[in-house]
Structure formats: structure tokens, C-alpha cells
Amino acid sequence: MTIPHETPAARNGFRKDMQTRHLVMLAIGGTIGTGLFLASGFTVSQAGPLGAVIAYALGALMIYCVMTCLGELAVQMPETGSFSHYASRFIGPATGYTVAWLYWLSWAVAIGSELLGAGVLMERWIPGVPVWIWAALFGVVVTVNNLFSVRAFAETEFWLSLIKVITVLVFIIVGALAVFGVLGHTDPATTGLANFHREGWFPTGFGSIALALLAVAFAFAGTEVIGIAAGESRNPQRDIPRALRATVVRLVLFFIGTILVICLLLPREQAGLSESPFVTVFSNIGIPYAADVMNFVIITALISAANSGLYAAARMLWSLGDQGQLPRLFARLTRRGTPVNAILFSMLGGVAALMSSIWAADTVYLVLVSIAGFAIVAVWLSIAACQMLFRRAWLRDGGRLEDLGYRVRWYPWAPLGALLSCTLACIGIAFDPQQRIALYVSIPFIALCYAGYYATALYKSRLARHENTEALPAELGERA
Structure with a gap:
């Protein structure tokens, strides 16, 4: 087993326009979104201040274990649509097929929800315009950006992500100044370390940390996009390790720093999903126009997430076409190296999710969201x-660890830690009535994917035998 000199991306016409800074911002852009800007408040209300910090720390450890595993695979085998290829090669083609569809669906649902969220937030400034018009407008922008070129997509995502990064840094700095009494006027009884034990160290019970861990895991979802983009990197052996290290370090600092500030300045009873904890903290400190500033930032976060989500979904669909598991039209690339049919079909999936979120939020959309949430953890597994x-396989075939371009540290404890934590997250869903539906719909969906793969393989096998049977008499006639 040797390091490939030519990746599938190169063979099929993908442009290698991704640089280290693009990969880092692509992963950060796909991760820092509503999970941090909005759902972090829900985590605090569910697990309490100390419980939320512990949950985010455990989530950071889990994502490190997953990403270091991905790093070894992506550096050695930089493939566009990497998860599907790896699962097909090392577990089985049916599993690769299922992983691809799970990941595609998770992002298709995300695209619809992000566009809907951006449209809802626009009503703050321009009321009276239907939400679906804003969603459609942002959807067109995201689609055109993905269709134009990989370079255009990467640059757009870089700057959109930079806005979020700057906002998070400002929040952490301003929050730290408020904690130490340099800025604003805060109540000592409900802020600082007093906020951690004001209601007891674990006001909702220690077990609530396990339930909060599920939401935290989904907040970190998107980091794995680095693996998908590896096939379009200029120098994956150099860029992927740099991007992985930079991304994991930044995300840990941003998430842990943010949740610490929130827990030190935001009373648990004020946390929830009704308002962004960023807005609440800024307002409590006395920052003017905090709501409008955060409204703008969250809109850019949603557009950024939809942008990177469309990229990831299209590449996963392309990989199915490239492997012959979908019609070859999904593997076609434009002169600029973009999978146009895969992009358009993925956006149609996003539009379908958007429509279901508007007209069937309690039925169809609830099922889609449940599968999407479960899918991320399944992909990490x-x-x-x-x-x-x-x-x-590498060691069995005579490979040396010294020859690996990137090597998992603390092997086998890191991958075992990833397997254990992801499995516990999946099992934990069963104990949360609000998330239990994910198991009820995801397990049948996975079974359906496996059944679909084997049914398609059986059909192709019978078709090939039929064609060979018809070709044999003609061949015998020619010989005669």
C-alpha cells in the first residue's frame, strides 16, 4: 500500500485550488453557526453552567479524536467525497453507499434550515417580505457561488467565516473584561464564579451532561469537511495536517472560551433558544446595538453554513456517481472543475427540506432533522x-509507520475514544424524549440504504449476465 501519486480529483478534473487558509476557514465556517450562536444557550439551560463547560470540553476531546483519525486517512488518500471512499474500501461498498447518503441528507436538511433561518432574521429589518423570498434569494447566491469555481467558493467562505471568527474573538475579549469588572455593570450575585454554584454545581442533575453532549456533538459537526476538500487541495500532504491542527486548536479555544464567558455572565434562567446568548450577554453588559450586530453576524453564519453545506453535499453525491452507484451524470464536471449536476440536485434537496420545514414542520421535517442529527455521529463512527x-492493512502489507504523512497520536486510544464517545452519543439519544425519534427513523433509513444498494447491485448483475448471454450467440456466429 503506497501513497497515491494521483488522486481521483486530479483524474476527473477537479481544480486543486484549496490552500491551507481555505481549508481552515471552510471547517470553521461549517462548524461555527447556530450551534454556537444560538444552541449554546440551550446547553447552559439544560446542563447548568458547570455542566455546559464539561459537556463542551468532552465534545472538544471527541472531535479531536475523530479529526486525528480523519487526518491520517486524508493525507494518505486525499479523495473528494472521502468518507464514502474510505468506508467502501475498508468496511464494504454497501457501508460506503449508506455513509454517503446519510452525510448528503444531513447537509441537504441543513441547507434548508439555514436558508429558512436567514430569511426569518431578515424580517427584523425588512418586515412584510415573505420569508421564502429571502430564502430563495440566498439560495440562488449560494448556488451560483458553488457553480462558478472552487476558488470563488473558497474565497467567499473564507471571508464569511472570518466575520464569525472576529465576532467570537470580540465576544470573548469583551466578556473577559466584563467578568473582571473592567467593562459594564454586572450583578455579582449572578455573574462570575458565583453563577456556577448559585443553584448548586449541577442544578439539573449530573446526567444532564450526557444529554447536553448530544447537542454539543452536533455543534461541532462540519469540521470533517476538511476530509471532503482534501482532493481539491494543492498539496494535501502539507495542507491537511496544518489545517487539522489549526482548526482543532481554534475551535477548542473558540467554543470553550465562548461557553466560559456565557456561563460566567449569563444566569441559567436567562439562557435558552428564544434569544442568542451573545445578544443577551452584550445587552446585559450595555453594548449598544447588540441585537442588530448579532442579527447581521448570525445571518452571515447561516449563509456560510449553507454555502459549505452545499459544497459538502455535492461532493458526496459526486462520489456516488464516480463510483458508479448513481448515474454518471452526477460525476460530470464543468471546465472550472465544479460538479454542476451534483450541486443542482443537492440544492433541490435543500429546497425540499426548506418546503417541508414550512408546511410539514411536525412530520416530514422532524423526521429529516432527526436523521440528519444522527447521521453526523454515524459518519464520525x-x-x-x-x-x-x-x-x-498498512502494517499487514509491509508499510512502515515512519512513512505515513500524518500519524494518529496515542493510537489506538484516539480511535477507540472516538468509537466509544460516538457510540455513547447514539445510545444517549434513546434517553432523551425530544431526540428519541432520531433512532426510530434513522435505523430504518440506514436499513433502506443497505437494501437499496444490494437491490441495485443485483439488478446490475442480472443485466450484465443478460447482455453477455445475448452477445454470446452473435460472437459464435461471427466465428463461424
């Missing part, structure tokens, strides 16, 4: 499993 199987 496949990444850890593939890394262990790859390492075993």
Missing part, C-alpha cells in the same frame, strides 16, 4: 473505524 482498518 465510520471515520474512526476506517482509520483502524487502514492502519491494520
Whole structure:
């Protein structure tokens, strides 16, 4: 087993326009979104201040274990649509097919929800315009940006993500100044360390940390996009390790720093999903126009997430076409190296999710969201499993650890930690009545994917035998 000199992206015409800064911002852009700007308040209300900090710390450890596994695979085999290829190669083609569809669906649902959220937030400034018009407008912008070129997509995502990064840094700095009494006027009884034990160290019970961990895991979702973009990197052996290290370090600092500030300045009873904790904290400190500033930032965060989501979904669909598991039209690329049919079909999936969120929020959309949330953890499970199987195959075929371009630290504890934490997250869903539906719909969906793969494979096999049977008499006639 050797390091490939030519990746599938190069063979099929993908442009290698991704640089390290693009990969880092692509991963950060896909991760820092409503999970941090809005859902972090829900985590605090669910687990309490100390519980939320512990949950985010455990989530950071989990994402490190997953990403270091992905790093070893992506550096050695930089493939566009990487998760599907790795699962097909090391676990089985049916699993690769299922992983691809799970990941595609998770992002298709995300695209619809992000566009809807951006449209709803626009009503603050321009009321009276239907939400679907704003969603459609942002959807066109995101689609055109993805269709134009990989370079245009990467640059747009870089600057959109930079806005979010700057906002998070300002929030952490301003919050730290408020904690130490340099800025604003805060109540000592409900802020600072007093906020941690004001209601007891674990006001909602220690077990609530496990339930909060599920929401935290989904907040970190999007980091794995680095693996998908590896095939379009200029120098994956150099860029992927740099991007992984930079991304994991930044995300840990941003998420842990943000949740610490929120927990030190925001009383638990004021946290929730009704308002962004960023807005509440800024307002409590006395920052003027905090609501409008955060409204703008969250809109850019949603557009950025939809932008990177369309990129990831289209590449996963392209990988299915490239492997012959979907019609070859999904593997076609434009002269600029963009999978146009995969992009348009993925956006149609996003539009369908958007429509279901408007007209069938309690039925169809609830099922889609449940599958999407479960899918992320399932993909992470496949990444850890593939890394262990790859390492075993590498050593069995005579490969040396010194020859690996990127090597998992603390092997096998890192992949085992990823497998254990992801499995516990999946099991934990069963104990949360609000998230239990994810198991009820995801397990049948996975079974349907496997059944679909084997049914398609059986049909192709019978078709090939039929064609061979028809060709044999003609061949015998020619010989005669």
C-alpha cells in the first residue's frame, strides 16, 4: 500500500485550488453557526453552567479524536467525497453507499434550515417580505457561488467565516473584561464564579451532561469537511495536517472560551433558544446595538453554513456517481472543475427540506432533522473505524509507520475514544424524549440504504449476465 501519486480529483478534473487558509476557514465556517450562536444557550439551560463547560470540553476531546483519525486517512488518500471512499474500501461498498447518503441528507436538511433561518432574521429589518423570498434569494447566491469555481467558493467562505471568527474573538475579549469588572455593570450575585454554584454545581442533575453532549456533538459537526476538500487541495500532504491542527486548536479555544464567558455572565434562567446568548450577554453588559450586530453576524453564519453545506453535499453525491452507484451524470464536471449536476440536485434537496420545514414542520421535517442529527455521529463512527482498518492493512502489507504523512497520536486510544464517545452519543439519544425519534427513523433509513444498494447491485448483475448471454450467440456466429 503506497501513497497515491494521483488522486481521483486530479483524474476527473477537479481544480486543486484549496490552500491551507481555505481549508481552515471552510471547517470553521461549517462548524461555527447556530450551534454556537444560538444552541449554546440551550446547553447552559439544560446542563447548568458547570455542566455546559464539561459537556463542551468532552465534545472538544471527541472531535479531536475523530479529526486525528480523519487526518491520517486524508493525507494518505486525499479523495473528494472521502468518507464514502474510505468506508467502501475498508468496511464494504454497501457501508460506503449508506455513509454517503446519510452525510448528503444531513447537509441537504441543513441547507434548508439555514436558508429558512436567514430569511426569518431578515424580517427584523425588512418586515412584510415573505420569508421564502429571502430564502430563495440566498439560495440562488449560494448556488451560483458553488457553480462558478472552487476558488470563488473558497474565497467567499473564507471571508464569511472570518466575520464569525472576529465576532467570537470580540465576544470573548469583551466578556473577559466584563467578568473582571473592567467593562459594564454586572450583578455579582449572578455573574462570575458565583453563577456556577448559585443553584448548586449541577442544578439539573449530573446526567444532564450526557444529554447536553448530544447537542454539543452536533455543534461541532462540519469540521470533517476538511476530509471532503482534501482532493481539491494543492498539496494535501502539507495542507491537511496544518489545517487539522489549526482548526482543532481554534475551535477548542473558540467554543470553550465562548461557553466560559456565557456561563460566567449569563444566569441559567436567562439562557435558552428564544434569544442568542451573545445578544443577551452584550445587552446585559450595555453594548449598544447588540441585537442588530448579532442579527447581521448570525445571518452571515447561516449563509456560510449553507454555502459549505452545499459544497459538502455535492461532493458526496459526486462520489456516488464516480463510483458508479448513481448515474454518471452526477460525476460530470464543468471546465472550472465544479460538479454542476451534483450541486443542482443537492440544492433541490435543500429546497425540499426548506418546503417541508414550512408546511410539514411536525412530520416530514422532524423526521429529516432527526436523521440528519444522527447521521453526523454515524459518519464520525465510520471515520474512526476506517482509520483502524487502514492502519491494520498498512502494517499487514509491509508499510512502515515512519512513512505515513500524518500519524494518529496515542493510537489506538484516539480511535477507540472516538468509537466509544460516538457510540455513547447514539445510545444517549434513546434517553432523551425530544431526540428519541432520531433512532426510530434513522435505523430504518440506514436499513433502506443497505437494501437499496444490494437491490441495485443485483439488478446490475442480472443485466450484465443478460447482455453477455445475448452477445454470446452473435460472437459464435461471427466465428463461424
